[in-house]
Structures are given as structure tokens and as C-alpha cells.
Amino acid sequence: MSSSTDTQTLHDVANQEYKYGFITDVASDSLPPGLDEGVIRALSAIKKEPEWLTEWRLKAYRHWLTMEEPHWPKVEYTPVDYQSISYYSAPKSQEDGPKSLDEVDPELLETYKKLGIPLSEQKMLSGIAVDAVFDSVSVATTFKDKLGELGIIFCSFSEAVLEHPELVRKYLGSVVPYSDNFFATLNSAVFSDGSFVYIPPGVRCPMELSTYFRINAANTGQFERTLIVADKGSYVSYLEGCTAPMRDENQLHAAIVEIVALEDAEVKYSTIQNWYPGDKEGKGGIFNFVTKRGMCKGDRSKISWTQVETGSAITWKYPSCILKGDDSVGEFYSVALTSGRQQADTGTKMIHIGKNTRSTIISKGISALNGQNSYRGLVRVQKGAENARNFTQCDSMLLGDQCGAHTFPYIDVRNPTARVEHEATTSKIGEDQLFYCLQRGIEMEDAVSMIVNGFCKEVFRELPMEFAVEARKLLSVSLEGSVG
């Protein structure tokens, strides 16, 4: 391939416009922009929260005031003005809360339809229970009854605070403490809503649980908080998908996901992140600063993170596992694509504490146009973690020569019986591979998409079937116009 054709194709792909950039026109109830203790009390009051939670938020807020925004990730952005953000926005029709889908604002449903969220009756038959978070309030939860029969709790976080306070209080902040890091602490102070999942002992959740997040109102940061507790011997697979409308301003998304797996429990958490990435010049787009962490608390427990990150102007997240139980297993499978002016600094932390703990990290970074992609990962083996095993593989693929891929693996081993393997490759998309495809009559764009999808296969096969299909499509769409 001559470099001129390559670049041309790269440009065509990158010029692909964001397909989910519409704004839903619903009257919303918002708190005015700004953050102080009064705002937090107001927020907590709107949500009718118990006193202990209000106090917990305030404790986090006070701690946050002492913290500094971190600058170690390899990303650059204009500073966030935390006083210009509105910390609460709820669609107005939610005041009384819909009891069923019929009561949900039709325009919201229309929004979900555009996103392709399976919320309607027929789609429910496809076996997906959806807890949809629209701005800050969870508007519709499906399949709750069916799950209820098994003792599974799947509801909005706010509802869980009111209905299951003992569970929330026991596990909230147990994996990501309120003082954890700048953005997590901010989230702890102002988190709006999110999902709560509890799987009782011995129950295998019979369907994928799924949440679609969507930021709608302008100038509202979204601070969801998700808590998943898998009790002894239980299993759940959870999928999170996100999209946000197109706006010129940057929007902050500082979420937290906490997972607790007790003895013999297994949690599979999959994310397809497709927030608005900003335009070609880097205007607008979501700042996705997220803390995700799971604790394999019980022996033989397992937590597996799979993420496909194609959106956001900036992605900064490290879904991690604390392997505390003996024989527990942590996995991280990641595809991160950065195109245009997107930047991603993502990876994982695997903290081996228990004996015979095992972790696997497979990371695939793809950079196109001016995209910057960093893998940052920590594998730590504590003193007592006899026979810990880790395998890490980080592959980067560059499409074009204006983009970058960086790898920052940190390895910290304090037990001599540990075995830690790390493999890393960086390659340009193979010109030979492209020519081979072209010679068979396949168009450049399809060839690129096919090769990149092949590159990501080890990660995609970890996704539930229907989401793997979606991830492939998303990757192809994100690549349209961006490679060669």
C-alpha cells in the first residue's frame, strides 16, 4: 500500500460520524451547577436517603476537598471545573416513578429505541433484563419479578438504599473505599444512581443482567455507582453499555463499580463503552474517569472483566481484581480503540493476596488517526500469596503513523513462588495482510475491519454471544474512515 492511499482510507474511516448523537427533549429537574455540603444534603434529601448515607457522602466530600486531581495518566485535557457541573438531573416525569413501561415518558422510550436497548415487551423475550439509567434516575427495571422468585435483587442503586439498606451498608465502599482516589471520592460524595445486584447463595442467575447508561442533560456529570454482590456459590453475568449525545462541551463521567464475590462465586462483568468521543478536532466528548474493582473475597471465587472501549474523548480506567480468597481467579480482557483525538489510558490491577491465586490479562489496543492508547497494568503478588500465577499479554496495533501506543506494565512480586509472565507486541496493521485481502476482492475498509476484529478475537470470545456481535459492529463503525 502506498502511504497516501493508507492515509486516505484512514481519513475516510475517521470521518464516520457519531451515530448516537441526539438529544432527548424532556423537562428535567436539576440542581443548579455547583458543589458544596448543601448540594450534597439536597441531593441526599431528594433521594430520601437514610442519615448514615448522607453522612458517608459528606465524609467523602470533606476528604475530596483535601485531594488533588491526578495527573499521572498519559492523557491531556483541559481542567474540569467542578463548580460548573450540575450534580443532579432527573427527567421530570420521574417524580412519582413509573410503575411499568407504560408510564415511562414515550420520548425516553424513543431514545432507548434509537440506542437499540431491548426494553420493550418483545425484546424482553430475548432474555435480557435491563436497568436503564437515564441521566441520574433509573427509569425502568425489567424482569425484576422473575429474578425476585430466585431471590435475586436487581434494581437501581437508589431503590436498593431504601429497600435493602443492610446489604448496601455492608458492602458500599468495601472494595472501593470513599477515600480511594480523586474521582472515586468525588463519586462517593455525589453519586446519583446506578445498579444494585445481589445473587443469593447457590443461585445461578439465569439471564444476562444489563444496564445501559446514557448521559443526556447538558452539563450534568454522571456519577453512577454500581454494586454487585455474589453470595457463596452463585453466578452472574452483567453487561454495561453506554452512549451519550453529541455536545460541544466536555462531560465528566466518574463512575464506580464495586464487585464482591464470596466463596465459590463467579461474576462476569462486560462493558461496551461507546460514549461520544468528541469531534475530529477533539472538541467535546466524554471524560470517562472510572473506578472499577472487584474483590474475590471468598476462596475459589472468580471475577472476570471484559471491556470494549471505543468511545469517550478520554478513557481512564483500570478494572481490577483483589484476589483475597485462596484459589481465586481474576481476569481482564480488554479492547480499547482510539481514533480521532481520543486518548485512552487503561489497564488493570491484579492484587494477589490468597494462595494459589491466578490472573490473566489480555489487552488489545488499537490506535488510528491521532489516537493515543496506553496500557497500564499492575500485577502485585503479596508475601502470603504462595504459588500465585499471572499471565499478561498486551498487543497494540497502529493504523497509520500519527497515532501512538504505549505500555506501562508494573510488576511487584513479594513471594518467590510466584510465576508472572508478560508478553507484549506492537505492530502496524500488516500491509501484507491488507494486500492479501484486497487481492481477493475485499474492499479496504472491510479488510481493515476484518483484520482488526481478528486481532481482538481473544477478547470478543469472552463476551456473551449477542454482545460479541454488537462489539464487532461497533468496532467496524468506529473504524469506518480511519485506517489503512
Added chain:
Amino acid sequence: MLEIKNLHASVEGQPILKGIDLKVAAGEVHSIMGPNGSGKSTLAQVLAGHDAYEVTQGSITLDGKDLLDMEADERAREGMFMAFQYPVEIPGVSTMEFLKTAYNALREHRGEKEVDALDFLNLVKEKLALVEMDLAFLSRSVNQGFSGGEKKRHEIFQMAVLEPAIAILDETDSGLDIDALRIVSGGINKLRNPKRAMVVITHYQRLLDFVQPDFVHVLVDGRIAKSGGKELALELEDKGYAWLENAAAAAATS
């Protein structure tokens, strides 16, 4: 069908092809031989449209259409197929998916609708038999972990599925054991037909024992130094290339 006139091509500013004239009519099989580095693969790549190679002079037409005007994928859809001397591995992409994508691209070009999955499977099974390949290959990543011989068979299998108007086979026989050679050449022979032309690049007479060419050309230093019938290949087997190289060098300096 294929007409090459005074073709000059260079790579990274270095002239490799220095004036090639060749006409290949439908139904014909031409063999191109010549010493290492004489430009045989370069000619194949230039015909296929690899843009690392710059055509500095001359023309290539296929059925009157100017190939130099087309990108590699367009040429392929117009019926140009090249069996690679070194087939490329594409990790994570199944052979089935690859081939189906290519097949559908050709169909779309001809204004036909996408092939039905079952029909395609049947087609593929039939063609696999031609090169005695197992269906299991189709679920493996393209060429990944294929043995040298399997890769070559796979090229011929693809030709069988895509049914090109003209096929350039670049050393499809090298690296084959005697049984594989028989299988591959048997496959090639079955794909010979009055409408299809083939250009077979090889170093060895043993392939030409199986696939009998209508014409043999010897490429030396970027030019066709001699053309003849299939007996020319036998003569080369006997005498080597030195006499032609000397003649070519004399011609170049005169």
C-alpha cells in the same frame, strides 16, 4: 485477454522490470521461469496491483480494460487472481469468514445478492475436494499454523472458489512434497478451461510435467529473454540459465 506492453516497474526507485511484453489469451497456460531475483514475483505483484511497486512505463489491460487505473481490490473483482508465493497469515480471522467476504465482494460487483450460508458451505465442500483439503481448515485462522504445503493448497482452493478470469500462480509448487504436488497440479488442471487464462511461475520442470503449458517464457533481469513452447522448459532443465543470462547481459550493454 491479458495484454502487457513495454512494462517497466521499480520498487523504492530501483528498476526491476525493464520492458516486458506479453499476451495471454483465454484458455492458455503460460509458464514464467527465470533465475532468482529476475523479477517474476515482481511481475505478479504488479499485475495484482500491489502499490509498493511503481509502474514507470507501459500498459496492462485485461479484456481491454486498463488495469493500471484500478486498485488491487478492483482488479480482483474484475477477475485477476494471484496465488501468493508466501501466503499471509491473518490471526483471528477464520478462513471461512475470509473467503465468504471475498466471495460476496465478487458477487456484489456482479450485481448478485449475498450467498446463502448453506449454499456457500456446499460450494466450499465441493472445492475442498479438488485439493483434498479437510473442512476443518475453514474454522482455522487464515493460513495460521498451516504447513507450507497446506498454504499452497489453500491458495488453489481459493482460486477454485473465486473462479477468476486469469490466475497468476507464483511458485505454487515450491515446498510441496511429491503427493502434494500431484494434488495441487491436479487441482490446477481441473480449473483449466477455455475461458480462463493462467500464468504459472515456477522453477521446476516437475510441475510442468503435470501442468503442461502452452508457452514458456524466461525472465532474466527484468526482461523476457526467451519465449517458446513447453520444450523450452526441458532445455532449461538441461542447460540452466547461464546461456540466457549471458545473452541478456550482452543485449543490455549493446
